[in-house]
Amino acid sequence: MKIIVLMKEVPDTYGERTLDLETGLLNRSASEPVLDEITERALEVALSHREKDANTEVVLLTVGPAGTLPATLRKGLAMGADRAVHVQDPALLGADLSLTAQVIAAAAKHIGFDLVIAGNASTDGGGGALPSMLTELFGVAGLASLSTVAIDELTVSGSCNTEFDSYEASIDLPGVISVTEALPDARFPNFKGIMAAKKKPFETLDLAQLGIVIDQETARSIVISAAQRPARNAGIRIEDAGDAGDQIAEFLAQNQLIKGRSA
């Protein structure tokens, strides 16, 4: 089985993330880049399947600028993926979801796959839509936001907890799934993995190699303005001297936050 795992580089959420207010784009240089944690969990799903079925190839796929991405992606290889494919092209700067989905779809077809696994949402852009878009573009079956996953030769099944219900479902392969952070943490790369990663195939493709010509007429989502919210300041802080509960109640009452007993 061939599994493609979609990896995403994001600014580390432990640092401050900044937007360029002129372009509405992430300031990549301002924050430490890391693999999005959820995409590491997606990779963990693929790697644990390969432990059960040695006849599995795990390919990392990412789209993004040249800069730090190759080094960031190496971590995925060190964790155990077999090879990596990085699509980069200056024309992709500021690409919206539709263009990104088109590019990933073309690259995934170039690689070939039985299953594509992605995170259900990224920490930098809400997200959660890309796996669904790919499902549609491929014309295959998909399952979004799985909190458990079972993979066998012909099908993938799993469970999904939505806001209103929860269900178990399965799809026939080929297919696309996205996983939530209910899935196990990813393994850490060990020394052997880190050494091995240096020799693993790492393919870099541009749009021409994928046969993509950006159509200027296509509908795109464009940023029309970006503004920074004023930062929040700390207010009152007290040490509990035995009456803190009463003081909070007083603060709530002053701010009209205690409602009458209506119900």
Add this chain to the structure above:
Amino acid sequence: MIGYPANSILVLVEVSPSGQLRSGAAELIGAAASVGSAVALALAPTGNAERLGTELAALGAAQVLISETEEHASSVVVPAVDALAAAAAVVAPEAVLTANSIRGRDAAARFAARSGSALALDAVGISRDEEGIIAHHSVYGGAYLVDSAASTGALVITLRQGSSDLRSEAQPSNVQQLPVAASGAPEATITAYRETAAASSRPELRGADIVVSGGRGLGSGENFSLVEGLADALGGAIGASRAAVDAGYVAQTMQVGQTGVTVAPQLYIALGISGAIQHRAGMQTSKTIIAINKDPDAPIFDIADFGVVGDIFTVVPQLVAAIEAKRG
């Protein structure tokens, strides 16, 4: 033939397998009606069109399209995408709006890919200017406000649940059955199903005016009754940190933060939560924040309007008693 106004906003509302409207329809229709004429679309089992039409008109839908299908209960998303495509073809909407829920987002994303439309995710509001519909987003934990629009064609927008207070006036009922040609796109098979929509008397976390959240400091699932007691005294909803979810104290659906629910209530109370940046990302635009934590250096104090350095197990019971006393 009926016509649809040029400013139609097509709104996909969610319906349970038995044909009941899910919460969230009023918010979606209210937002749509604030910028145009709301055309609500619902999928439902046969026999529900009239009733749903009346309910959706009462929420402000100028027109209602119902796709009655027996597949509704057994499918995940494909019939909804097919219905969106069929509805968009007759309505020619200026924008398409769904909830940013798991199903709503799945349907919106697939419809955008199928129709080649621009997609704006997780909006916290919509408006219009001379050139058309604009989606407003609150990004990086609310640190930035970003507006987006489509370069051409209808913008497909998913609206963050509980982010918009706009509600529309009732409209006269105007319901049509929508014939939908099945695309035949491969679909998942549901093998087990359970309703989880809370039979709780507490408000839903998303959109609640008051949220009381508990973290690892609670120490156990049983101790979460402390959080519940305070929430009930204030008529609030319950939230949690990821550490509390990971430790199994509460369900994942209660997680507030970067990878959980984003809330912006009038009042947010954090109990035994350190205030990691990823937690703050989901609550720092709350109007008033109160924190109780025994560590004076906990980062939650940096954004709290009222912080108490103290033990939740002594402060909270006193607080609950004082609230009851003030309410009389």
